[in-house]
Amino acid sequence: MATSSEEGQVIGCHKVEEWEVQLQKGVETKRLVVVDFTASWCGPCRFIAPILADIAKKMPHVIFLKVDVDELKKVAEDWNVEAMPTFVFIKEGKEVDRVVGANKDGLLQTIEKHGAAPAIVTA
Numbered sequence: 001m002a003t004s005s006e007e008g009q010v011i012g013c014h015k016v017e018e019w020e021v022q023l024q025k026g027v028e029t030k031r032l033v034v035v036d037f038t039a040s041w042c043g044p045c046r047f048i049a050p051i052l053a054d055i056a057k058k059m060p061h062v063i064f065l066k067v068d069v070d071e072l073k074k075v076a077e078d079w080n081v082e083a084m085p086t087f088v089f090i091k092e093g094k095e096v097d098r099v100v101g102a103n104k105d106g107l108l109q110t111i112e113k114h115g116a117a118p119a120i121v122t123a
Contacts, residue, residue: 012068
């Protein structure tokens, strides 16, 4: 199975349209989407970013997105993001969990809880 170039990395969403495309991709593939709501001025966000990138490499079956709250204010408001970083876990377009703060262990546990690799159906 070929993997797309986006698998295994954190995808930055800089326009609402990009956000909607990625969210829809998660719905269509029934994959877990992990969204890092971040800000350029946020120290803990900068701390957790390379950790998230490392997790993304190890979990290509999960879609990892990054949204700058100052760049996409409307998206942050729609998802009731009030602190940075906030990680929102989305399945089939609906929030299933969230982790607030640069909490590596909480982030890993929540990804493992919701992001089991999809079962491969064989004919």
